[in-house]
Amino acid sequence: MAYRDYYSTLGVSRTATQDEIAAQYRKLARKYHPDISKEPDAEARFKELGAAYEVLKDAEKRKLYDRYGEDWKAVSEGRAPPHGAEQVRVDFGGADFKPEDFGDLGSIFDTFFGAERGRRTQGSGFHVSMPGADVEAELGLSVEEAFRGGERQLGLSDRAGGSSKMYRVQIPAGVRSGQRIRLAEQGEPGAGGAPPGDLFLRVRIDPSDRFRLEGSDVYTPLPVSPWEAALGATVTLPMLDGNVRLKVPPGSSTGRKIRLPQKGYPKADGVRGDLYAEVRVVVPEKLDEQEQKLLEQLAERSRFRPRPWEDSK
Numbered sequence: 001m002a003y004r005d006y007y008s009t010l011g012v013s014r015t016a017t018q019d020e021i022a023a024q025y026r027k028l029a030r031k032y033h034p035d036i037s038k039e040p041d042a043e044a045r046f047k048e049l050g051a052a053y054e055v056l057k058d059a060e061k062r063k064l065y066d067r068y069g070e071d072w073k074a075v076s077e078g079r080a081p082p083h084g085a086e087q088v089r090v091d092f093g094g095a096d097f098k099p100e101d102f103g104d105l106g107s108i109f110d111t112f113f114g115a116e117r118g119r120r121t122q123g124s125g126f127h128v129s130m131p132g133a134d135v136e137a138e139l140g141l142s143v144e145e146a147f148r149g150g151e152r153q154l155g156l157s158d159r160a161g162g163s164s165k166m167y168r169v170q171i172p173a174g175v176r177s178g179q180r181i182r183l184a185e186q187g188e189p190g191a192g193g194a195p196p197g198d199l200f201l202r203v204r205i206d207p208s209d210r211f212r213l214e215g216s217d218v219y220t221p222l223p224v225s226p227w228e229a230a231l232g233a234t235v236t237l238p239m240l241d242g243n244v245r246l247k248v249p250p251g252s253s254t255g256r257k258i259r260l261p262q263k264g265y266p267k268a269d270g271v272r273g274d275l276y277a278e279v280r281v282v283v284p285e286k287l288d289e290q291e292q293k294l295l296e297q298l299a300e301r302s303r304f305r306p307r308p309w310e311d312s313k
Contacts, residue, residue: 006052006065014066018057025053033268035216054180076197077133132188132197139181139201141171143211143218146203147240147265149173154201169201174266177205177213210238216273218264219257223282224248237277239263246277254281 007014012024031037032045039045055061055072064072137156145152149171155164167183175181180200187197205213212219222237232250236243239260246258256279264273287295305311 004048004052006056009048009052010056012056018059021053021056025049025057029053030269035267035273036269076131130191131194132185132190134197134200135187136180136200136202138204139169139171140204140206141175142206142208143213143265144208144240145171146175146205147173149175156199167199175203176268177203179203211240213265216265216267217276218273219276219278221280222246222248222258222277223280224252226281226283229253229279229281239275240265248279252279252281254279 007016010021010024010028012021016024028049029046032039032042032049034043034046037046055065061072061076064076068075139154150173152169152171154167154169156167157164167186169181169183171181180202183199183201185196186199189196207213210220218240220237220239222235224233224235228235228248229252230250232252233248234245235248237246240263244260244263246260248258249256258277258279260275260277262272263275266272284291
């Protein structure tokens with residue numbers, strides 16, 4: 001992917017305050033959100049804005065970005081920066097030196113210390129301080145869990161697949177698929193006393209037995225009996241935030257959708273999508289004697305033909 005200047009992406013100056021950056025991001029995110037914008041490149045622009053804001057909203061990441069540009073992430077993960085880039089603080093027996101005092105510090109370290117780079121050699125007084133790398137994991141939530149938010153206990157195994165560590169995660173209500181939840185300093189440990197990296201949980205919203213999410217619209221099945229479908233009825237429908245009494249129009253077949261405006265999932269601007277109740281006609285598995293007779297009488301009396309092609313035979 002070609003390098004893009006994050007300040008240009010957000011349309012702010014390099015001296016912009018954090019509040020100015022946040023305000024500009026909110027403005028552009030609303031403009032290019034795929035659920036709102038009609039621009040052909042809205043989704044791509046929205047992702048670019050998110051990537052830029054993810055860095056510039058964080059003071060430490062912004063500091064690295066201002067210093068190293070497109071190589072900021074490599075530096076934050078402890079990987080060698082390009083020639084001439086200043087990466088680490090060096091301590092030789094209590095005396096501080098800047099990397100430029102040594103020319104290509106990365107090459108010197110690789111030549112003399114190799115795999116031991118970043119470690120303290122016994123008795124040498126050599127010390128390199130590097131922050132820990134960020135770690136990303138996926139957090140699967142049902143539609144209901146994502147809508148409600150709240151605290152959740154999460155167990156994650158380490159990268160070697162060994163021991164599992166428990167985390168207490170605060171999930172924002174109305175979180176969306178693809179958003180990331182940051183757990184500060186829960187990533188890889190730092191070297192030489194530097195702080196650990198962060199743990200980022202990327203949200204994935206999965207359908208449940210009751211709800212599925214399409215954009216900001218929520219779909220839920222509505223089981224009805226044959227007589228309710230034919231005659232119409234008023235039934236109770238569970239929603240994400242309570243129940244509602246809903247009228248099923250007479251003559252409703254399986255697949256009919258009944259729309260409840262702004263009862264769906266919150267959009268980026270806070271306005272909720274719609275809820276669609278999908279009618280499913282459910283037939284009883286067993287009939288008593290009286291029910292059997294009534295249905296037989298209906299079959300004899302009715303002129304309704306669900307398969308019109310049979311009338312041509």
